[in-house]
Amino acid sequence: MISQIYVDDIVFGGMSNKMVQHFIQQMQSEFEMSLVGELTYFLGLQVKQTEDTIFIS
Amino acid sequence: MKKFGLDNGGHKRTPAATHLKLTKDESGISVDQSMYISMIGILLYLTVSRPDITFVVGVCARYQAEPKMSHLTQVKRILKYINNTSDYGILYSYSEDSKLMGYCDANWAGSADDRKSTSGGYFFLGNNLISWFSKKHNCVSLSTTEAEYIATRSSCSQLVWMKQILKEYNVEQDVLTIYCDNLSAINISKSLFIIVEQSTLIFDIISSEILLKKRL
Numbered sequence: 001m002i003s004q005i006y007v008d009d010i011v012f013g014g015m016s017n018k019m020v021q022h023f024i025q026q027m028q029s030e031f032e033m034s035l036v037g038e039l040t041y042f043l044g045l046q047v048k049q050t051e052d053t054i055f056i057s
Numbered sequence: 058m059k060k061f062g063l064d065n066g067g068h069k070r071t072p073a074a075t076h077l078k079l080t081k082d083e084s085g086i087s088v089d090q091s092m093y094i095s096m097i098g099i100l101l102y103l104t105v106s107r108p109d110i111t112f113v114v115g116v117c118a119r120y121q122a123e124p125k126m127s128h129l130t131q132v133k134r135i136l137k138y139i140n141n142t143s144d145y146g147i148l149y150s151y152s153e154d155s156k157l158m159g160y161c162d163a164n165w166a167g168s169a170d171d172r173k174s175t176s177g178g179y180f181f182l183g184n185n186l187i188s189w190f191s192k193k194h195n196c197v198s199l200s201t202t203e204a205e206y207i208a209t210r211s212s213c214s215q216l217v218w219m220k221q222i223l224k225e226y227n228v229e230q231d232v233l234t235i236y237c238d239n240l241s242a243i244n245i246s247k248s249l250f251i252i253v254e255q256s257t258l259i260f261d262i263i264s265s266e267i268l269l270k271k272r273l
Contacts, residue, residue, distance in 0.1 A: 052150060053151070055147070056146050057106060057147070
């Protein structure tokens with residue numbers, strides 16, 4: 001699992017769903033934060049995710 | 058675009074003319090500096106996701122101190138190009154192969170003011186572009202070989218840095234490849250690498266000697 005933090009923005013992803021769910025749970029219990037779902041916008045970059053490609057514009 | 062009154066301006070298919078020649082243009086008409094700087098600021102932010110305008114924005118950014126009409130015209134052309142190509146982006150696709158590769162090039166005496174060259178480099182992980190740069194040299198090159206060698210050298214250090222960061226992510230790299238289109242520059246790099254290898258070898262011998270002495 002890889003997690004990237006930039007000031008107050010966090011992106012994360014992982015191969016194991018169990019690990020990812022655990023990470024979400026831990027972060028939410030430890031800090032006051034919410035999960036905004038699948039990555040579509042990060043640091044002013046638009047991110048489009050499809051089956052096997054990622055498009056950034 | 059609205060901010061600069063270009064929302065109904067024309068569209069451009071390229072960000073600049075093929076042989077872009079911008080100079081200080083001291084006799085040119087001065088333009089509003091704060092507007093020029095603001096345009097450059099916007100464009101510089103865009104270069105994070107648009108490798109196609111990295112070079113030309115870099116060139117225009119050199120004239121922020123005394124922007125003239127000729128510079129502003131060029132910046133407006135980039136904005137028109139962006140307006141036309143706002144759907145462009147970078148596509149990352151899945152691939153088994155995760156080999157690091159670098160491509161580099163340099164122009165020669167590209168800056169008409171001080172005859173310094175500009176080098177550029179693109180770095181791929183597998184088939185995905187992950188990093189790029191365009192930078193004016195600190196010194197004047199007397200030949201294309203010199204300019205290309207400087208480009209190769211800075212690309213090389215970038216690649217080595219990327220190799221280290223990938224190691225942190227458990228992506229090990231074997232041999233790093235750089236593509237350079239100047240034979241003499243390639244030969245210089247090769248001969249220098251041999252010298253570097255020899256010197257590290259000597260360093261290793263020296264340090265092991267020191268170790269041995271300490272143990273004794």
